[in-house]
Amino acid sequence: MQLVFATNNLHKIEEITAIIGKQINILSLKDIHCFEEIPETKETIIENALEKAEYVNSKYGFNCFADDTGLEIEALNNRPGVYSARYAGENRSFEDNMNKVLIEMKAIEKREACFKTAIALIINGEKHFFEGIINGTILKEKRGTNGFGYDPIFMPNGYNKSFAELSAKVKNEISHRALATNQLIDFLKKLEK
Numbered sequence: 579m580q581l582v583f584a585t586n587n588l589h590k591i592e593e594i595t596a597i598i599g600k601q602i603n604i605l606s607l608k609d610i611h612c613f614e615e616i617p618e619t620k621e622t623i624i625e626n627a628l629e630k631a632e633y634v635n636s637k638y639g640f641n642c643f644a645d646d647t648g649l650e651i652e653a654l655n656n657r658p659g660v661y662s663a664r665y666a667g668e669n670r671s672f673e674d675n676m677n678k679v680l681i682e683m684k685a686i687e688k689r690e691a692c693f694k695t696a697i698a699l700i701i702n703g704e705k706h707f708f709e710g711i712i713n714g715t716i717l718k719e720k721r722g723t724n725g726f727g728y729d730p731i732f733m734p735n736g737y738n739k740s741f742a743e744l745s746a747k748v749k750n751e752i753s754h755r756a757l758a759t760n761q762l763i764d765f766l767k768k769l770e771k
């Protein structure tokens with residue numbers, strides 16, 4: 579079976595290929611010669627994931643899945659949410675985005691937050707959805723250098739380290755993306771049987 583992962587992030591492709599094994603051939607956008615920017619215009623992560631998967635499926639004809647992730651902070655009415663990648667503005671750095679959150683949260687004691695990943699899969703004309711959530715808190719300052727994005731300011735519940743202080747191995751076992759991806763993989767493995 580061939581399945582396109584509608585992402586330009588080769589790290590994500592490698593990660594899922596390593597878990598899924600050889601039964602399913604995961605193709606990147608580059609593999610199918612899709613070089614244009616895929617629209618991501620919706621107000622929720624699940625709709626964005628579906629928009630990306632539908633775009634590739636309808637334009638290129640492949641079975642396809644796409645993901646989208648957001649950090650939801652309770653005290654900020656679930657912002658940055660779907661705007662996580664560009665919270666401080668278009669083309670701003672992870673540092674800028676984290677600094678904006680830290681400033682907004684400066685006087686706030688209630689620091690609960692969660693990361694959510696949504697995956698939309700379109701296979702043989704049918705749509706399927708998967709979601710992974712990890713709860714935690716927003717730290718008052720950045721801690722650690724591993725990972726990316728908001729990792730230095732997010733501490734998952736049950737750990738006294740930020741995501742950026744945890745090893746990649748531990749983060750990849752517990753993260754929002756791992757939880758959503760594992761559901762997708764279970765589903766695909768059942769299809770293969």
Ligand code: IMP
Binds near residue numbers: 648649741
């Ligand atoms: P994407 O949908 O996977 O591209 O994620 C959107 C944005 O959410 C990224 O640009 C990051 O700012 C943030 N993000 C996603 N996953 C993580 C993570 O595992 N740790 C920290 N930040 C993340």
